Each structure stands twice: as structure tokens, then as C-alpha cells.
Amino acid sequence: MKTFLVFLVSGLASSVIGLAQQPAARTPTAPPPINWPSPALPGGPIMVETAIERQVQVTVTKGLNQPFSMAFLPDGGILITERAGRLRIVRNGVLDPAPVAGVPQVHAQGIGGLMDLALHPRFAENQWVYFTYHKLVDEKSLGRITLARGRWDGKALAEVRDLFSATQSGNASRIIFGRDGMLYMTVGIGDPPAALRAQDPNDLAGKVLRLRDDGTVPADNPFVGRAGYRPEIYTLGHRNALGLAVNPETGAIWECENGPNGGDEVNILQAGKNYGWPVVSYGRFYLGPRVSVNPWREEMEPPLVFWVPAIAVSGMTFYTGDKFPNWKNHLFVGGMRQGEVPRSGHLERIDFNAKWEELHREGMLRELQQRIRDVRQGPDGLLYLLTAENDGALLRMEPEHKN
Amino acid sequence: MKTFLVFLVSGLASSVIGLAQQPAARTPTAPPPINWPSPALPGGPIMVETAIERQVQVTVTKGLNQPFSMAFLPDGGILITERAGRLRIVRNGVLDPAPVAGVPQVHAQGIGGLMDLALHPRFAENQWVYFTYHKLVDEKSLGRITLARGRWDGKALAEVRDLFSATQSGNASRIIFGRDGMLYMTVGIGDPPAALRAQDPNDLAGKVLRLRDDGTVPADNPFVGRAGYRPEIYTLGHRNALGLAVNPETGAIWECENGPNGGDEVNILQAGKNYGWPVVSYGRFYLGPRVSVNPWREEMEPPLVFWVPAIAVSGMTFYTGDKFPNWKNHLFVGGMRQGEVPRSGHLERIDFNAKWEELHREGMLRELQQRIRDVRQGPDGLLYLLTAENDGALLRMEPEHKN
Numbered sequence A, B: 001m002k003t004f005l006v007f008l009v010s011g012l013a014s015s016v017i018g019l020a021q022q023p024a025a026r027t028p029t030a031p032p033p034i035n036w037p038s039p040a041l042p043g044g045p046i047m048v049e050t051a052i053e054r055q056v057q058v059t060v061t062k063g064l065n066q067p068f069s070m071a072f073l074p075d076g077g078i079l080i081t082e083r084a085g086r087l088r089i090v091r092n093g094v095l096d097p098a099p100v101a102g103v104p105q106v107h108a109q110g111i112g113g114l115m116d117l118a119l120h121p122r123f124a125e126n127q128w129v130y131f132t133y134h135k136l137v138d139e140k141s142l143g144r145i146t147l148a149r150g151r152w153d154g155k156a157l158a159e160v161r162d163l164f165s166a167t168q169s170g171n172a173s174r175i176i177f178g179r180d181g182m183l184y185m186t187v188g189i190g191d192p193p194a195a196l197r198a199q200d201p202n203d204l205a206g207k208v209l210r211l212r213d214d215g216t217v218p219a220d221n222p223f224v225g226r227a228g229y230r231p232e233i234y235t236l237g238h239r240n241a242l243g244l245a246v247n248p249e250t251g252a253i254w255e256c257e258n259g260p261n262g263g264d265e266v267n268i269l270q271a272g273k274n275y276g277w278p279v280v281s282y283g284r285f286y287l288g289p290r291v292s293v294n295p296w297r298e299e300m301e302p303p304l305v306f307w308v309p310a311i312a313v314s315g316m317t318f319y320t321g322d323k324f325p326n327w328k329n330h331l332f333v334g335g336m337r338q339g340e341v342p343r344s345g346h347l348e349r350i351d352f353n354a355k356w357e358e359l360h361r362e363g364m365l366r367e368l369q370q371r372i373r374d375v376r377q378g379p380d381g382l383l384y385l386l387t388a389e390n391d392g393a394l395l396r397m398e399p400e401h402k403n
Helices: A002-020 A194-199 B002-019 B194-199
Strands: A046-049 A055-064 A067-072 A078-082 A086-091 A114-119 A128-135 A144-152 A157-168 A175-177 A183-187 A207-211 A233-235 A240-246 A253-258 A264-268 A305-307 A313-318 A331-335 A346-352 A358-364 A372-377 A383-387 A392-399 B046-049 B055-064 B067-072 B078-082 B086-091 B114-119 B128-135 B144-152 B157-168 B175-177 B183-187 B207-211 B233-235 B240-246 B253-258 B264-268 B305-307 B313-318 B331-335 B346-352 B358-364 B372-377 B383-387 B392-399
Touching: A067 A114, A067 A372, A067 A383, A067 A392, A078 A114, A078 A392, A086 A114, A114 A175, A128 A157, A128 A175, A144 A183, A157 A183, A157 A207, A175 A240, A183 A240, A183 A253, A240 A331, A253 A313, A264 A313, A331 A383, A346 A372, B067 B114, B067 B372, B067 B383, B067 B392, B078 B114, B078 B392, B086 B114, B114 B175, B128 B157, B128 B175, B144 B183, B157 B183, B157 B207, B175 B240, B183 B240, B183 B253, B240 B331, B253 B313, B264 B313, B331 B383, B346 B372
Parallel strands: A240 A313, A313 A372, B240 B313, B313 B372
Antiparallel strands: A046 A055, A055 A392, A067 A078, A078 A086, A114 A128, A128 A144, A144 A157, A175 A183, A183 A207, A207 A233, A240 A253, A253 A264, A264 A305, A313 A331, A331 A346, A331 A372, A346 A358, A372 A383, A383 A392, B046 B055, B055 B392, B067 B078, B078 B086, B114 B128, B128 B144, B144 B157, B175 B183, B183 B207, B207 B233, B240 B253, B253 B264, B264 B305, B313 B331, B331 B346, B331 B372, B346 B358, B372 B383, B383 B392
């Protein structure tokens, strides 16, 4: 803690200022990011090699702008959010040129905007579509992360209303329904000094929240009734959480988050636990100093999986289908890192032993050189991906030889 | 960009053959390694893209078998060790088909054999060539890591004799001369239970040694005269150290070593310090469990740079030349990792701020899909690499437009 405070005074506060004023030249103390744009994807199907499923065919549906998340409708349509605030639909592999109506006004600034999307577990009965977005407060400030719901009427969202208003933060928000029927929602935060909010139990930034499907607080949340604690909080101490998935065997909620320079993490969420940001981390601040000399603390949860250097993790899912039998129960994580490790926007596969301890990682789709924003399993057992690009695309991965 | 895509197409086709030979079953508790052979390199010069020096031309000299190390002779020749026990020479970009005479019998088994190579700092006066190798003890056991020296007579090694006999270990040995004129020598070790030797101060395995140029112990070594400590030891607690370099500004010896699954490290060596293996590590054992829950301990040195997942670090050098001005004082590390992160045999570049804190990493040459065993700067200011392949090669990297 002593070390951390020293960083705060000498390094961290100045790092925020320094980063905002990056000069064009590359000096040892002020590293500018490397701009390495992704090439255009080919239009036709692409054959890619993978380590244990061999040849995989990737089908490309273009025309999306910075897509963020997707949801599979029972009628076969795929709803896709675009960060700037549009909801799109793909039917039979074809993107409808007209956006889906019903999305409220979104404040899309920086990495904010229209974010995640999830169908209610009883969608067949209630047709509820949940989504998160940044709501305008005023033009000068970051938007307010908001959970909303609408009813899918077959063509558009109807009866849209905000369910929960979290906090002002420029960082992203994922949502997922757990097996308990509750909705888990991430609220990200960046580097210090703002990052200290992740350790403040009276602030929703840098937390994963747990809510009922109407946006209210479940009575069994870990901090309900505790003074100085927001009752919506499920877990604390997260940086920018961009992935949530339900473990198919244990039912636990797995979360992944972007670290600073190094220190991307996958965590298994446990009610009331603290995941350490920005007190402990495996990463470094962008100007060089370690976030913490010791990346571990007794009262904080170490990540299950971490990346040094960071791959800029994003959407995440477990594969549970039958189309890729060698990938059963493996974790797939989108990687958005580009520039400093050129051509590394990719999809990462991780497999585990029976105790959910990591065995292998495989980086695939590197040859496409696309940032991968989201990965989901479709009802057809295939894997679907979204690229985090202005000329974004929906990618469908299927075995070379169909069964 | 096109060059890169062409490479993937031609390269990946040949990889498929190797993949077909791996076992189909993949059980959670006994992960087989993935066999993903490197494709053949093209013969002609290759253009590769890099992040801050952009187009770089790579010239290929083929015909080497598992080359391990190289040394630049004042007459322009490049001496190269092959692990099986041969010393080779390249003159004017052409590999002499006849091996250089004078190398003693080498016990090349597993990852042992003829290892590193270094010229004496006053080579112009004494023509001394230093090298390390595994010496046969008996056919059933690992060889004994041995430091030897010969005199370069212009065509061969003469007056070859062993200077120092370290210990039996299957793991590799690098050597380098420091600015203090002393020779630093690594003696690797693997996983537990053998790994416990790395913490035993009366055992040379898992250590970096410091010797005089005649193989004797300098009087100012940190443990001279201390009971229960081998006086040759400079630092303790290393796994398989495969890289050594002298920092061009500070003069400190930098070392890099292979971790287990995750946990490759770069360390700055300080006399008498303990670098933690196998007590603390950022990695996991191959069956899944963490080496240590907390990768940090008060009395042990954390790495300056580490990789999770591991890239299988090998030879390492600082670039100090003028041919690539944007790479000045950057660290280059060879990466030999293949299979689980396919096509990732590569060269890694790391730059630092004025305090030698890490700023960026760049993985380059991934498109070649070659394991990089060693990297050195030539007297011409260009970068030279060796590939850790049976059809191994010497690679020379130079700017696209020569000055």
C-alpha cells in the first residue's frame, strides 16, 4: 500500500496529464501509441487454421460500424448493437440496411455509447431485450451508464424504458443473466486517480452489480443493509470489465477486464469479493511504473487467468456446442490489442483441467488482423464474432466439413 | 501486407501435415503438447513490417541444424554453434559446408549439446573463443555443463581445453563477458523436484555463475568464503536461463529465462540475489496448478519483464547500432513458442523509459513462423538471428533503404 501511494503521488497523477499531452516524437518518458490500422477483410469465406479443430471456415457479414454485442433471436435473427447508438439486425447472413427502431438517444463519446445486449431468460414469454448505454448528462461530461429494457415486437424495440441508472463513467458495461435469474452488470473505470473509485464501496464505478430483472436490488446481495456500501454491488475492484460468461459446469459468473499495460484478467466472481484494482495488478502504468510491486494481497482475489502483455480482452464465452467437439467447455476471449504487438487482434481459446486450472492458450485468427470485440455461441452451435472496427463485421466460424 | 498474406498461405499448407500426426484425444488432465512444425523459409530476401522501423529486409542463410549461438570475428566471419556439436562459419553470407575443426566431443541429448559462444574481450590480442557444452558422463545420464576455451587460428579452434566443469543438468548454458572482464555463465534447471536445486546454494544448477577468464573464482564473488555456498554463484533461483546481455547504459547483466506454463522472465542480475525459482513464479505447472499463489516474496527479486503466456524466451541483446535509429537501446528477445499460440515463434522488441521501466513490447517476424534461438547485433549495426529449427538459418535484418 505504501508503494502504491508513492506511485499515486509521483507517477499516477502525472501519468494522466502526461498521456493527454503526448508529443508526436517517441521519447523514453512519453510513449505515444502506435497507430496500425487493420486491413480490410476479404468478402468471401476465409479458411483459417486452428490448433485442435484444424481448418475452420470464417464467413463474413460486413457493413457494421464498431459493433459491440449481439443476441440471437428465436426466429433466427441476430440483433447487434453499434457503439454510436444503432441497433442492427442480420437475417440469414444478410445485414438489414435499416437500423432497428426503438433505441433511445445515446451519448457516444470515447469508448462509450450503446453497449451490451441480452435477452431475458424467459424471452419466449416476455420478449424482453436488455441493453446498456451511456445517457447524456451534458455535452461536456461522460455519459451515465444506464440499463434499459424494451419489448421485441418482431421488427423493433417497443415500450423501451430505463431500469437502472448507474454512474457517470466513460467505461463500458456488459450484462449477463445468471442461472439465478439475476442480471449482472459491469461498470468500468480507468486509471488513477479516477480508479480509486473501484475501491470505494459507496461508488458503482469499477464494480460488477447484481440486479433483479426490473432493475431493483435483490435482498440477498452481499452488501445489502451495510452502511457506506451501495447495495447493488456484487464484486469490487475491477478496471474496465468487457466480458461476462456463465461457466457451463459450475454456473459461476466469469468476468474479464482490461488491465493497464499488462494485467488483463479473467476472474471468477464471488459475492462481496474484491478483485484488487487499482491496489494490486500484474500490469504497469503507461509511463512505466508498476501498478504494485506485489501483484497479490491476502484479502484480494487473484485472477484465474492473466495476460502480460495485455491483449485488450473484450467479449467472452464458453463453447458448449457440438460443432467443434475439441473445444467443448473451452473459454473464448476476444482480443483487441493492436499496434504494439502488430497484427495481434485475435481470438483466444483457453482450456482447463477438471479443477478449472488453466492448461493451454491458443491465439487464433491473427491472420485476419481484426480487433475482436465480442464472441458468442449461436443456437446452431457455431461461434459468432464481432470486429471492433469502423468497417466492422460479423464473423461466423464453422467446421470446414459440415456434419 | 501482401507479403505477409502470401506467407501464411504457403506456410500453413505445410503445417497441416504435422498436425495430422498429433493424437486426436485431448483429456483435461494430461495435455499433450501441440506439434506444429515450422514451414520452410523462402530462400530470397523477405520484406517484413515492423511497428516503428516499418519495412525491414530479412536475408536468409540456410543449411544450419539447430543453431544455438553466434560470434562475430574481426575478419568478418560469423562463428555459429549447432547444438549437435558442430561449429560452423558463415563468410560473406555463405555458409562453409565444412564444419570448423577443434570442437571436443559433445553429449547432445534432449535440449543439451553445444551451446553458447563468446569471444574474449581482448580477442584481438589472445584470439580466445569461449564456449559451453554438455560433456558425456555416461550414456544414461545428462551431460555435465562445461565451459571451454580454444584459440582461433584463422580457420579452426586450437589448444582447446576445459576451463570449468559445472554440474550435470539437461538444461542450457549461456555465457557473456561483463564490463568487469568476468565471464557470466548460466546453468539451467527444470521443474520440481529437480528444480529445488535452484534454491540450494551448494549446487550450481539454477544459478548464474561468475568466473575469471581462466575459469577460476574471482575473490569478490558474493558467496566466497561462506560455508555451504558454492563460491562460483553470482545469483540464485533461476529456471532455464537462455539469454544474457549487458545493458549498454548501466553495464548491468540482464538475464532471461524460460518459465513453466507462463512466467518467462527478464531479470537484472545483482550479486547474491535470489530470483525465486521454484518458490515464486508467475506461471503454472503444465498440469494446471500455480507454481505459487503469490508470485512475489520480500526476499526474492521480481522480474523486470515477464510473459504470461510464455513465449519461450531465448537469446537476447540490446540494440546499440545506428542502422535502426528508432530501436536504440531497445531489448530484443528471441521467442521459441509454438503450437499453443500457433505461428508465434517470433522476435520481441521491448523499449523502456529513462528508469528502465517497460513501456512497450512488439512481436515481430511472426509471419516467418520460425522459432528464434538467438539474436545479436553485428559489427555492421545490423541484427542477426538464428532459428531453432532442424532446417535452421541465419537471418540478417537490415533497413529497407540502406543509408
